[in-house]
Each structure stands twice: as structure tokens, then as C-alpha cells.
Amino acid sequence: MKALVTGGGGFLGGAVARLLRQRGYAVRSFTRTAYPWLDELGAEQSLGDLADPAAVERAVSGVDAIFHVAAKAGVWGRYADYFATNVTGTANVIAAAKKHGVRKLVYTSTPSVVHGGGDIEGGDESLPYPKHFDAHYPETKALAEKAVLAADGPDLATVALRPHLIWGPGDPHLIPRVIARAKAGTLRRIGSRPVTVDVTYVDNAAAAHVLAAEKLEPGSPAAGKAYFVTNGEPVELWAFLNRVLAEAGLPPVTRHVSAWKARLAGRVLERVYRLLRLPGEPSMTRSVAAQLSTSHWYDIAASRRDLGYEPRVGTEEGLRRLGASLRGG
Numbered sequence: 001m002k003a004l005v006t007g008g009g010g011f012l013g014g015a016v017a018r019l020l021r022q023r024g025y026a027v028r029s030f031t032r033t034a035y036p037w038l039d040e041l042g043a044e045q046s047l048g049d050l051a052d053p054a055a056v057e058r059a060v061s062g063v064d065a066i067f068h069v070a071a072k073a074g075v076w077g078r079y080a081d082y083f084a085t086n087v088t089g090t091a092n093v094i095a096a097a098k099k100h101g102v103r104k105l106v107y108t109s110t111p112s113v114v115h116g117g118g119d120i121e122g123g124d125e126s127l128p129y130p131k132h133f134d135a136h137y138p139e140t141k142a143l144a145e146k147a148v149l150a151a152d153g154p155d156l157a158t159v160a161l162r163p164h165l166i167w168g169p170g171d172p173h174l175i176p177r178v179i180a181r182a183k184a185g186t187l188r189r190i191g192s193r194p195v196t197v198d199v200t201y202v203d204n205a206a207a208a209h210v211l212a213a214e215k216l217e218p219g220s221p222a223a224g225k226a227y228f229v230t231n232g233e234p235v236e237l238w239a240f241l242n243r244v245l246a247e248a249g250l251p252p253v254t255r256h257v258s259a260w261k262a263r264l265a266g267r268v269l270e271r272v273y274r275l276l277r278l279p280g281e282p283s284m285t286r287s288v289a290a291q292l293s294t295s296h297w298y299d300i301a302a303s304r305r306d307l308g309y310e311p312r313v314g315t316e317e318g319l320r321r322l323g324a325s326l327r328g329g
Helices: 011-022 036-041 053-060 079-099 136-150 174-184 202-215 237-247 259-276 286-293 301-307 315-326
Strands: 002-006 026-031 044-047 065-068 104-108 120-123 157-163 225-229 296-298
Touching (some): 011 026, 011 065, 026 053, 053 079, 065 079, 065 202, 079 104, 136 157, 136 225, 157 202, 174 237, 202 225, 202 301, 225 301, 237 315
Parallel strands (some): 002 065, 026 044, 065 104, 157 225
């Protein structure tokens, strides 16, 4: 089987590509720029932008399955940029898949598509999409997820996976941001009450993607559905982040700011950045304040049942591996 991985040079996309090669798949990666390590892996590379339908068609031609991992992530930026990559790009992938007779499409979504800003404790896939989003990323990912699931049919089987807070060695997003803020002395605990969240070690997330593709067929139990993917062992958020800091040789977070002050600061800073068109991103946003001050963990019984998913790398083992990588081991 030949598989296309959009975003194959990224953190999760790269993990999916490596696992596919280990399992004997032929792999093609679709990214904006080339990655030498993908050549070393034996993966074919196709270059282009998701918003370019011709480039997407070239990448899709001749493959049997698509892992659509690439997306514009983050907490700040222009809506048009998020829409072009996450919504238009996904529409291009779906159209190309149907045109070229691809049978399977595994889409990387996010639990943020159902997080409306409050606590979610043990939520399952029956959770509805919220009526309002505080950031462009979850809003456009929800639109894309809906399009992927609606595209499921007798000729193209689709599934959406929602891995939560992916982390591990090589993470370019969550871990570096936490460490950088801690080193700068700007990291603050949001709120004073304990909050529980799910985390997903990157190898577990990659395994879920490959399992989903192998289980996916038109009319199969997974076809046309979304699934939460996590380590299956929720953690107390700030205790987990303090463990990460300890592995990096840094002291724990001791200072905090109230949740309502963080949300207010996020609202004000967002308005200032928009009005003045400031570069970079605000030090706080509404969505970040909500994510760091609420519980959000999920029931993964459905992914265990329908995909055969089982987290293989526990959080403690993941932290050991992360610490070794941060220390250069």
C-alpha cells in the first residue's frame, strides 16, 4: 500500500511516516519544503501548498490512503490564513481523493473542536460542536472535520482522529513554549484550582492513525466517525508541566494569576493587537486562558473498541524519554 502523509515533515506527520515505513508501506510526504531526513527514511517527497488544488492533486495521484495531518495550528493569526490551510486545504484533499479513487482518508482533528471554554470531564464523541470559538484554529478545524466526515461514502471511507496535547521528544510546540516561558520568568499558573487534562505521547498518536487506516473500509464501524485519542491516563495539568520543567532542569511554577484576570487580559490584548496590527502574538489570549484553567479529558472507549487502539507508551515512560532528549541523551 502507498500512503500520502500531508505534513510528513512535521512532529506528528513525521511520526506517522516513520511508523508506516516500519510497517512496510510506501510513503509519500506532502510539505511546502523538502526534508532531507525523509529522503533517508525512503519516503518520496511532493512539494506544494494545501491551498493549491493542482499541487494537492499531484501529491494524491497514485496513493491508496491519505493521512491528512498538515494544518495551520496556533493561537493567533489571520482568519484567512487558517481558513486557506485548514478548510480550503482539506476540501482540496477530499476532492483529489475522490478524483483519483483513493479509498481511505484519515484526518487529524483536535478535541478543541468540541471545547467551548468550560470543563469537560470524561466526554465522549457525542459532545456537540460549540456555537462559538475563541480562536481561529479550532473553528477552522471543526469546519474541516465536518467536511471530512460528510465525505464518507461507498468509494471513500473517512475517519477523524482527535489526539489531545501531543508531546514527546522533538515536540516543536507545547514543550518548547513552556520551557521558554519558564526560562524567561513569564510562566504563570492560570487559576488556583486543580485541573485535569489529557495528554498524548506522539508515538501513541501515530499508532492510532495507522490503526485507523488499517481498520477503515467503506461501511466499517469507524467510517464517517470521529474518535478521541489520548494516553488514557488524565494528568493534573500543572503537576505535569512541573514534571516537564524538572526534566529540563528548571524549577516548578509557583506564581499564578486568577482565571478571570487571564481571560480578561486575553480579551484586551487580542483587541490591542488587532487594532494596532502588532507583529507576533499576544502573551495571553482567551483560548489559552480557557485551555489552561479548565479540565478537559476524554473517554477513549470508542477508539479502543473500533480501532483497536491501546496507548503503548505511558506518561511516565514518555517523561523519561523526554528528559533524556532534553539532556541530550
